[in-house]
Amino acid sequence: MKDESGILFVLSGPSGVGKGTVRQRLFEEQTELQYSISMTTRAMRPGEREGVDYFYRSNEEFEQMIANNELLEYAKYVNNYYGTPRAFVEETLAKGKDVFLEIEVQGALQVKNNFPQGVFIFLFPPSLEELKNRIVGRGTETEELVINRLKEARKEIEMMHAYDYVVVNDDVDKAVQRVKSIIQSEHLKRERVEKQYKRILEVE
């Protein structure tokens, strides 16, 4: 079904949850995915290549792109801009290829605003059991500690609200397998398939 356009998948979640590991393992298996290539104003390092590691732009060019709304998200770290160029994502999707973006929560929420048709996956810390344990502990914790943990858990759960799916990272292999199921089943959604079938009826 190559006349189908691709889907943008965004993997995100709290820091330290293991997004990078899941993404890396996924890319070892799922070769049809295109990793979203970021744009940056930092200097190119030896061995890096334009359009492979990053798209390299001057500060002025980057700020022009921000002004033109040509980035799905961006942020500034240590005086350098980093962002996701909309054009690269859209051109890849138009070729029928899925794009995969791994990003922290703030960035994902920006992408969601600028590209709501993406599929947003929230990677959640180990397990529901562990969340419970983290909150109540062994019953010997101070009330203050339990309240702090509750606050923290609440913040994480509020963050997941903007996402379509939640994948628990209790085990990297299982998490990768879950992400693969999501990628596959999103392509089976009736709205997407129906369009293609209808197109055939129109063409003939």
Place this chain on the structure above:
Amino acid sequence: MKDESGILFVLSGPSGVGKGTVRQRLFEEQTELQYSISMTTRAMRPGEREGVDYFYRSNEEFEQMIANNELLEYAKYVNNYYGTPRAFVEETLAKGKDVFLEIEVQGALQVKNNFPQGVFIFLFPPSLEELKNRIVGRGTETEELVINRLKEARKEIEMMHAYDYVVVNDDVDKAVQRVKSIIQSEHLKRERVEKQYKRILEVE
């Protein structure tokens, strides 16, 4: 995550598409699924068991259940009623077990009306390529034949409109694998998971 309630999956599609084969193969692999047990007014045959093969009811009892809206769908074949009792489905889901129902299109549409929170999967004949070929043929077909095929294809595509997913049955193993992905990813949807996480926060 056993405090999560189950999901009703409905597999349907045009007659002859291979629903039974896909369902059978799926059940050989996916042992946690509960097959939806039908209710019937036909007599119990030797070797059959109440609540295993069917729930056996008298004509009067069945018609009373229809009147009470206790069936998710029903039909009459050769003077006997067959239907899907709502109570069995709901009790199984409440135990956290998924229910799987394989049924023809008319029945699936009844279930959709009575239980819209189910997940509806449309099994589609072999492939998009084949659909195209079936319509235009080898270019030697009469206009009338092409028009008839177009009509038929349109009817099938209209039927899929009430469904959530479309699975092409080009290969039984692949079709089963796709259905398994749908089952898994439906359990990863944020709306379902979020509820459980929030429950933990409330309880403590």
